[in-house]
Amino acid sequence: MIAVELSREDPWPQADWDALxxxxxxxxxxxxxxxxxxxxxxxxxxxxxxxxxxxxxxLNHQYRQKDRPTNVLSFPMVQRDLLDTVSxxxxxxxxxxxxxxxxxxxCAAEAGERGIAVETHxxxxxxxxxxxxxxxxxxxxxxxxxxxxxxxxxLGDLGIADPYLVRED
Numbered sequence: 001m002i003a004v005e006l007s008r009e010d011p012w013p014q015a016d017w018d019a020l021x022x023x024x025x026x027x028x029x030x031x032x033x034x035x036x037x038x039x040x041x042x043x044x045x046x047x048x049x050x051x052x053x054x055x056x057x058x059l060n061h062q063y064r065q066k067d068r069p070t071n072v073l074s075f076p077m078v079q080r081d082l083l084d085t086v087s088x089x090x091x092x093x094x095x096x097x098x099x100x101x102x103x104x105x106x107c108a109a110e111a112g113e114r115g116i117a118v119e120t121h122x123x124x125x126x127x128x129x130x131x132x133x134x135x136x137x138x139x140x141x142x143x144x145x146x147x148x149x150x151x152x153x154x155l156g157d158l159g160i161a162d163p164y165l166v167r168e169d
Contacts (some may be wrong), residue, residue: 002026002038003045011104012050013118020119021048024126027154034134037097046133047099048126056103071106072125075099080135100129114163124163127154 004022025046029037037044053069061067063075076098102125111121131147138144152162 006048008050028127028130043094049101053105073101074129074132098133
């Protein structure tokens with residue numbers, strides 16, 4: 001069972017972020033070999049924080065030595081090789097998969113550049129962040145292509161257009 005704990009701070013507007021986050025996270029997990037996490041009896045928790053660029057900048061500086069805000073940060077709490085045995089590796093039947101943090105200003109600016117709603121772009125970033133929690137990365141071309149393919153499939157399941165499609169204006 002997937003549980004999403006979400007906190008929203010200004011300047012993020014009021015919206016049903018809980019439902020949006022849960023839907024995005026479930027769609028991402030479903031498209032990976034870890035889809036069984038959706039049905040496990042263990043409580044698998046993902047923490048989502050919607051916050052300001054300033055907070056994300058601080059976290060990015062502290063954990064990645066990059067002194068600038070970024071759209072999404074992910075902090076995995078489980079090693080990838082342990083994900084298949086999540087229910088056996090949890091003493092109390094609960095497991096924190098990790099934290100996902102989104103920066104409002106960066107997210108809103110990127111959504112504006114793409115001509116899409118902030119909620120749509122946030123959904124993409126939540127899918128992307130969830131894949132990071134599952135051990136996916138985009139440090140080389142092969143990894144990036146694999147991760148993007150899963151993102152496209154998950155977003156397609158949600159009726160969201162391919163975010164990597166190059167638009168010709």
